[in-house]
Each structure stands twice: as C-alpha cells, then as structure tokens.
Amino acid sequence: RKEVEQDPGPFNVPEGATVAFNCTYSNSASQSFFWYRQDCRKEPKLLMSVYSSGNEDGRFTAQLNRASQYISLLIRDSKLSDSATYLCAYDSWGKLQFGAGTQVVVTP
C-alpha cells in the first residue's frame, strides 16, 4: 500500500457547487495532516493544517477519520480561482509524506 493515496481526478465542478475528495494514509500513528494547494508549474502552498479531528477555514473544511485512515477536503461555493491540484501530506516519523494530488477544475 502506498504511504499516501489520492484520486488524481480531475474533479470538474460547476462554479458555486461543493466538491469533496479524500486522501488515505498508511501510518496510523501520525498526528499531523496537511492540505496544500498547487497551481500549474508553481510550488505547493499550505492551505490547511489538521492536528485533531478537523479544521475549517472559510469555504474549506478538512475532516480526519482516524478509524478509516483518511482525511477529506471539502470546498463549498467553489470559485474559478479554486482550480488547482490539492496535495495532502502527513507526518510520518518526522518526515512529510505527500500524495500525488487531486486536480480540481471549476467551470463557469
């Protein structure tokens, strides 16, 4: 099993709709999880950190399910500017393990 698995997408989302996608991880001992946003040919930028069951920041909500070992990201009221690739990452023995990302395309 890979350390981190993400559905590559693309998730095509109408503007204003809600989209959610998951990231599964293999290290059950991890305490720290992250969502990064990466635009085409740019560096990843930290979107949200999750240290407990979840986190919310405006239109973005992350939920952690420890029993099933996945973390989800939900985007409400999608904007065209939300189009990007979303990478999840988690701490595994002092190093971050990254998924390959989920591509989201918001359409007018």
Add this chain to the structure above:
Amino acid sequence: DGGITQSPKYLFRKEGQNVTLSCEQNLNHDAMYWYRQDPGQGLRLIYYSQIVNDFQKGDIAEGYSVSREKKESFPLTVTSAQKNPTAFYLCASQTTSGYSYEQYFGPGTRLTVT
C-alpha cells in the same frame, strides 16, 4: 519579506555535468528539505537537514549531494550519477519548535538535462 528563495527558476544542462541548485530562507527555520516532483507524482524527499552541519538522506538520495554550512542556506548538487535528473526541484523549510510540522516551499527550480 520573509520567505524562501530558489535560484535559478529554470536551468538547462548537458548530460554529464554537475549542477548546484540554490535555496535560501530568512524565516529562521531550523529544518530544510529538498524534494523532486515529476509529472503525476507526489513530492519525493531527496535530503533534509534539521540543524547546521548535519543532514540525512531521504527516499531518493542517490546521485545528489547537499551541504548545510549556514542555517539560511541548503544547496543541492545534482551530480552526473543521477540517472534521470530532469524534474521540478522544490526546497522547503520548517520550524522545529513545538509540534508544528508545517513546511513552506520556495518557488522551485525546473531542471532540464539533455
């Protein structure tokens, strides 16, 4: 402005040449990391350093070397031994105080070797 800088943004080299990528940070972070990203793949850890004058191999260290002589700087050398050096290279830094594992990235260097 606090942040991480990487230079150059684009780099072209001939096969068989060593090349050094620069990474500087003024965030006063202790730890620094080098990753490579290939199309459709996640970030893979090359080397990391949690303190000056010390560094550890990551998952794909073969064909790379690093140094950490100053807290602010963590240059990466891609040697001729690296079989597939063409990639997007990302440097990151992280504070080691508290329990935060948040890493912040530089803008990256896109290396093409022909």
